[in-house]
Amino acid sequence: MKLSNLFMLCIIVILGVIAYSLGVRVHVDVNQKPSVTEHEASKPPKSVPSKPSGETTNPPEETPKPPKESEQKVYQNNSFKNVVLSEKDDKIIVKGQARVFEGVFQYAVTSGNKTILQDHYQTEGAPTWGDFEISFDQSLVEKTGETFELFVYSAKDGSKADVLTIPLK
Structure with missing residues (x-):
């Protein structure tokens, strides 16, 4: 050795x-x-509130807080995480992180089977999570059912892999 x-x-x-x-x-x-x-x-003991003698009370139940309307929905899968959509100045902005081979991935705006916009993006390569920010005009999104897709092409057969589909409207 x-x-x-x-x-x-x-x-x-x-x-x-x-x-x-x-x-x-x-x-x-x-x-x-x-x-x-x-x-x-090694964890500190949970403290139990003291109660006056003779009084029996149940511990207060924690009620889940309803989500705020201003909170953004976060999307993720194996290759993409912390992906959020926002709108600013007639643009739709998609931000997140990607962990993909050589940092290259593709994105597309689709309506049914029709591709409206398709391009690629390069960030830091795997195993690092690289940040990305993609923006496009809101005018591309006119109908209900249009989606934004993040994906990589499979090295094995060229098909789409690790597709993350995000509804736009």
Whole structure:
């Protein structure tokens, strides 16, 4: 074994021992990104509100807050995340992040089977999530049912892959 490999192995073991002693557990699921959890013992205890003697009350139930109308819907899939639409000065703006091969992906505005606009965009390449911002005229979007698509072409057969479809109206 090379000395550098032995050194790296020692560092990994030391970091593992430190993480274990701090109560950090890393769980890796094949279908998801790693998640980090702590020991129950290392979490502070939940405080229970005190009540006057003889009074029995149930703890207050947390009611989910309704979404605000001003909140934007966020779209994502394996290749695109944090994708949001906004409108400004007669333009539709699509912002988000992409993690695609060599940072190149395609986008299209479609109406049924008809493609109204199609182009490509380049950002940082995988494994990095690269930011993007695409804008186009609102005048392209006239009918209900028109969509904006983000996608990559498959290296295997040239078909669309990882298509993220966003309704425009």
